[in-house]
Every structure is written in C-alpha cells, then in structure tokens.
Amino acid sequence: MRSYGQYCALAKALDVIGDRWSLLIVRELALRDACRYTDLREGLPGIATNLLANRVRELEAAGIVAREEAAPPVATTLFRLTDRGRELRPAIDALTRWGAPLLGDDFGDDSFRSHWLAMPLELHLGDRIPQDVRISIGVHAGSEHTFIEIADGRIHTRDWTTEVPDVALTGRPKPVLGVLTGMVELDRARTLVEFDGDVDALRRLFEEPAAATAP
Secondary structure (H helix, E strand, C coil): CCCCCCCCHHHHHHHHHCCCCHHHHHHHHHHHCCEEHHHHHHCCCCCCHHHHHHHHHHHHHCCCEEEEECCCCCCCEEEEECHHHHCCHHHHHHHHHHHHHHCCCCCCCCCCCHHHHHHHHHHHHHHHCCCCCCEEEEEECCCCEEEEEEECCEEEEEECCCCCCCEEEEECHHHHHHHHCCCCCHHHHCCCEEEEECCHHHHHHCCCCCCCCCC
C-alpha cells in the first residue's frame, strides 16, 4: 500500500481506502452485513481473485474489515465491517449521490447486480420509511434476484430464492430504481417495468404520513 506522504486527513484516508476496489469492497459489506469470500467476489465483477484477497487483507490490517468463522453447519469464513469500517457509510452515500447523474438509461456493457439497488433506495427514502408499513419486494433487474424487505422503518435485502413477495418487479435497472424510489409514477412505469402481485403495496410505501392534528 503506497502512501501519499501528506500530513492531511484526506490524504491519510486515501492511503487506507483510496486503492482501486477498496471502497467497492466496503460497499458490498455495507449492503450484505456479513458475507463469504465467494459472495464478495460475485458482487465485484471484474476483480481478480488474488487482488480481492490482497485488498481484503489490507482492509483487515487497517481495522476496517474483520473476519470470523461461522458456526456449523455453515463452517466458513465470514467478513464484515468493523465499527471503524461502518463509519465510511456517509462517505459512500455522498459519492453515490454524486455519481447518480452519471448513470445512463441502461447499463450497456457494464456489470450490474440487483442488490446494488438497496443503496440508492435507502438514500432516497431515508427516515421517511413509514414505521407501520411492512412490504416485501422481489426484483429481477440483473444477473441475480433480490428480495427487499421494508419493515419497522428499515430496509433489508437478501438473495431471492423461494419467498413469495407482496409485489415483484422485472425490468432494466434504471426504471426499476425509478419505481422503487418513487421517482417514476407507477402508472407511467407499466410500459417499462413488469409488475406481479400487489402493486398497491408500493403506493403505500410512498404515501405521505398524515399530519398530526393540532390540539
């Protein structure tokens, strides 16, 4: 790991997380909580396995990533962010907002993983997620299928296997993201996104909370 050799907090931060792939590894762990090495590699298309191993070791040495041995029957090594690593989330969120205008209408030759949709969804909804709303959403928008659960004011994502969600969305990433963030009206999205299930569940997600009645 090379150093900029500058007595500057930004330079010192980039000494640790400025190498190619480092922040994307942090992104994967922020989205997945704990995950296996194979999950990391699947979420980072294009990275060489030896480079991924090197970057993970460097992030471990910097106190950003920790590994643990999962209990049987899983019996595999899991990686997760440390408290210090989770402190990077606001910086990643800011870069995600900054990069959003750079996204084209389609991903062309770029790789895409549908669980990446969780980050802009969390950014857009933030603390406006209704506490009393519980919705499950299945997403087909890339090479994998993602199951999104919104409950108790929080968003959780995981691989979609056999669960039956309240509503399922199938389409290209950008229009699907537009639907999930409320930026594209559901009626207008029907020409771009295929819906299956209770579409009204999505409408409830974007309803404004009722204003408190003045005494």
